[in-house]
Amino acid sequence: DAGITQSPRHKVTETGTPVTLRCHQTENHRYMYWYRQDPGHGLRLIHYSYGVKDTDKGEVSDGYSVSRSKTEDFLLTLESATSSQTSVYFCAISESGQRNTEAFFGQGTRLTVV
């Protein structure tokens, strides 16, 4: 299995509080991604990174920010959590952005905003 660790695995937080999810990899892959998974929507890309301090928005980036200060860590922050951000969040990594490159996924973080 690819070395990807997401933390925490489960979190319950209150509306309006900031939340940070962490993705840590030991594969030295260049690309890292944050997705959210919701019933009926599949996985939707929030943000991704193509290198240290290089990030870009995905299709559902509103209300989220990311940071990547080291190759191995990619942080997702909800500045002020809302109930609509209750979801399962997955981190993924890939060696390159080339079209035939497989993405490897973490185990997911289940976030509940009450």
Place this chain on the structure above:
Amino acid sequence: AQSVTQLGSHVSVSEGALVLLRCNYSSSVPPYLFWYVQYPNQGLQLLLKYTSAATLVKGINGFEAEFKKSETSFHLTKPSAHMSDAAEYFCAADFGNEKLTFGTGTRLTIIP
């Protein structure tokens, strides 16, 4: 707009029967295509991928998929379903923009 569509959010088949999960894409240029499987409370695992080398792609656990450009499809099949195949399956496409676009998923149930 570039997109991936999976027909049928839930599919049920009897053990030993053929599994057919449908995936279509919308794009002027054929993308690279992937099938992922997700078991309960786990992340996604790659089943197989199409990278233009061959239209019939074989993956793990006896699954295969055929790319048909004329139909813009990449359907996933397995000749004989096993109880362990029960999971959610996602079709995804790389349209050349450094990220994967996923379909909405198909939950496969196996009937004993």
